[in-house]
Amino acid sequence: MDDYIKIFKALSDMTRLKIVWLLTNIDEKICVSEIVEVLGERQYNVSRHLKILKDAGMIREVKEGKWVYYYLLPINDKFGHFIQSAISVIPESAMSQEKAKCERLLDQRKHYDTK
Amino acid sequence: MDDYIKIFKALSDMTRLKIVWLLTNIDEKICVSEIVEVLGERQYNVSRHLKILKDAGMIREVKEGKWVYYYLLPINDKFGHFIQSAISVIPESAMSQEKAKCERLLDQRKHYDTK
């Protein structure tokens, strides 16, 4: 039961729900500083929220040079599947500015990467 | 966004998740004193948790004499549908004692009702 509680708790904070929503709807890994810019939150808080999501088993990170990229963990059970589905149907209207900003950032990153 | 947070917050407490799980898996309305007995929680806390679930739009009550029965609200949107599905697949093993106790109580109630 505690594992389920942990997941619901992880999602019951605006910043964290936004992070998970972005990871779900952007379908790409994002690094901490990008989340900071997209959400307009402090860096140390974003780091902490990411830790909570990681402890709940929802995300994982990969290090690449100075950066730490976070991505959604693919689900392995029915419960996680339904939870991810629930998040994926949260309408974009609730997150429109954030999504636009995020897409702009990711686009910049691609241009930078290919230079 | 706040409505989604409210639902996740409502579910991120052991007592409340157990209540919702019971209402989901028993498929019958339950009154406050039955929940109190099944979960072994104090009456005033159960009442408060029920209020939080009600404010999140997950349950509703009907009054019958001295008793107040609570039941799951049928879902009207995709998000709620997935959340209810997630709860319904939480394995019975996590709630076995409670479910058994609850079934025993409901059975007693039926016998009492038909007297």
Add this chain to the structure above:
DNA sequence: TTCTCATATGCATTATTACGCATATAAGAA
């Protein structure tokens, strides 16, 4: 090595939530 950028974390403070106790409300029973 030293500097800078990206990320994480220890510690104190504030804010939120859960709880206990007492009591209010509400309805049927006596």
Add this chain to the structure above:
DNA sequence: TTCTTATATGCGTAATAATGCATATGAGAA
């Protein structure tokens, strides 16, 4: 009406969680 049972709630306290600030860690750049 008074008594009892069922449920809800006000108020204070305890437990949890989120935040701010400073700083640590870690990696590439100079």
